[in-house]
Amino acid sequence: MKRKTKEIVALLLSLAILAGGCWYISRMFMPDRTFYGAGWSMYREEKRDSVDVMFVGSSFVYCDVIPGKLYADTGRTSYVVSAPVCTVATSYYYIREALRTQSPEQIFLEVSSIFFDEYSQYADVAVGYMPWGVNRLGAIFASAAPESRFGLLFPPYSYHQRWQEMELPAFFKRGDETPDPWAGYMYLKEAKPMERGQAEPVELESISFEKNCRYLQKIVELCKDRSISLVCFMSPSCRPYGEAELELIREQLGDAGLRDFNEDAEEIGLDLTTDFYDERHLNFSGAMKFSAFLAEEYGESWQSLPRRDFDGELWSARADKILDPDEGDV
Amino acid sequence: MNFNSLEYMLFLPVTLALYYALPGRVRNPFLLAASYFFYMWWEPAYALLMLFSTAVTYGCALAMGPAREGGAHRRRAWLVLCLAVNLAILFFFKYYNFLASSVNSLLGRSSGGLPALDILLPVGISFYTFQALGYTVDVYRGELEPERSFIDYALFVSFFPQLVAGPIERAGNILPQLKKRHRLEIRDLPGSVLLILIGFCKKMVIADNLAVVVNGAFADPSAYTGAQLAFAALSFTFQIYCDFSAYTDIARGSARLFGVSIMENFRAPFFAESIRDFWRRWHISLSGWFRSYVYIPLGGSRVGKGRRIFNLMVVFLLSGLWHGAAWTFVLWGAVHGLYQAVGVLLDPVREKLYKAVPKNAPLVRAVRILFTFTLVCAAFVVFRAESIADAVYILKSAALAPFTGLFPLALGAMGLTRRMLVVVALHVVLLLAYDGLRDKEAFLGRVSSTVWQKYALGLFLIFSILIFGSYGEEVPRQVFVYFQF
Incomplete structure (x- = not known):
């Protein structure tokens, strides 16, 4: 082979090895993600176009909504696509990414995040586990603080040292590439007695309220374009926001409206001593009640949705799981 | 920057x-x-x-x-x-x-x-x-x-x-x-890039990882056993060498890209067979500077033994002081001056000895190299310690380690995982092998002019840095040690 050709071949091969190596480190060195949201590897194992309804937002969604319970009560499939302290901007990119493999008829969006800071301290998780593509890039620049963006763009920067703690099988296969038995829900067993109160008033100057509103509008528009019914809601809480904050959200949502499930706390049957993990998150008992309420409220309207081809065995297992939650509790 | x-x-x-x-x-x-x-x-x-x-x-x-x-x-x-x-x-x-x-x-x-x-x-x-x-x-x-x-x-x-x-x-x-x-010249690029990569590998894989061990032990020597302190002393010796020589490698590689050839600053210093030899191989530019502008004007070696020893002490005290404004640095310089002084005084003894024992016999050279290395390590303890008292404590504990108990070594308790210790040790072995080459420039020249070899070496260095390098969000960046001087 002529030297020049050899050089080019060697260079291209080296670049390919380098790229492959970086890809390998990015993929295999990141810890498995099987709970606390951002479980994108498991989400992508879900059968394409098999989900009827999606629940999007922060931990107020993945702690409060159990798709297995919804399926057991309504026969309809759902999925929780959320992440810890998920900003509105990240939720927007989450929805865009989720719609690449699913086509839900209805999206429930938990909108407390409109009062979150611009940059989430959990961006490394919320964004770091997103599949590579324009949505991940969008989320990086919209939700991650500037100093953490490099690690999100180049994961080996954040995870290269994990080889020291990984067991041998982990170098060959990730542990989160099977369908999520909870379909995005985070099982929290512990109950902490709570007292009812009200959330502190929000100081709009201290958060990026305008940016959050902008992304909320983008979500509304996106759902409109895709003919997806959008339900914006506030999840049940021991310390719900006051009327002033709720009014701010209603102004943004306009016709889309806001469903504040705190108004239904009594009907849901939440018990402050047994149903809460902390003042903002339900535990399993509380999530079961809330999910049962959702099934009651929306189950009938879901029956009119087109029937999808879903994995019956998987969903039966998910429905069975709520009867015996097993491992994975906190 | x-x-x-x-x-x-x-x-x-x-x-x-x-x-x-x-x-x-x-x-x-x-x-x-x-x-x-x-x-x-x-x-x-x-x-x-x-x-x-x-x-x-x-x-x-x-x-x-x-x-x-x-x-x-x-x-x-x-x-x-x-x-x-x-x-x-x-x-x-x-x-x-x-x-x-x-x-x-x-x-x-x-x-x-x-x-x-x-x-x-x-x-x-x-x-x-x-x-x-x-x-x-x-x-x-x-x-x-x-x-x-x-x-x-x-x-x-x-x-x-x-x-x-x-x-x-x-x-x-x-x-x-x-x-x-x-x-x-495109054909000169690989050599420069490889030199820079070698520098980064030395710095990020060896020096910065060893810094974890060194910083912990030297900050609180009393919390460690004699064996651990001996290991810390050894680690610092390699840390400072890799850190400083890495800077030189990156400097030389970078300068070469602009067509400027900068002198070597290190020449396999841990293969020195005497302290005199060590200073012909370590921080060559500084020792050369002191030789040209202080030692020789004072008379150098062309004077009586007493005056020569005086000249050596002056040079090494100044060298110690050059490194930093602290008594530990001055003492480090004094220790090396003392080593040189003793070397001068023992010259006649060595001459007689090497008439009986061949100087270049492998075993004799190995003993000389190990002995010199031990002296250098001991002096570096003084250099690094946060006080003279700490230096004395560390040296005493390390020296008495064989008597107080070498085991358990518990090296894994010094801040690095066992896996990382093994990786760093392997890289140190590779470094010594590289240093041991008769002509590193020729070796790099040969590798960088051979298509597959240069890419293979480049990939090895890049992946070493990528996977084993000390960097990342959670890792405090280690500045080059010699920046403080």
């Missing part, structure tokens, strides 16, 4: 591209501006200090004029002025607070006495001051003509690859190279 930073990884290729894109007559001014930009990344104000020092040495050398024009008294006056101004600046920024605290301690004053000042040590001041002074002395001695071009001279002083941590270059080597018009 640190070499081990994203900024430098952007700065270098951009500067390189612009340098070769510019017409020849603009290149040196551009490179000068880039060097000042590089330096000002730390603290813009200190660039003024460097500029002042540059202007003084430039002006004094010009005022001296060429040696052939005579005027010995006038020339000496300019030399003295130049030395006085630059050493005064160096003294003020580096040693004033050390002097103040030492005097106050001696006088037993907790208040009053000499006031401590809030002075930040300008990065690289020891290096560029010595480099500039070396030039002035060379002009005085008639070894060099005074440089007329201020741009070229300023670039010699501030050339960014070697500005902050050396090597301390000679004007006679660098100035002629700066005046040449360089072309970017």
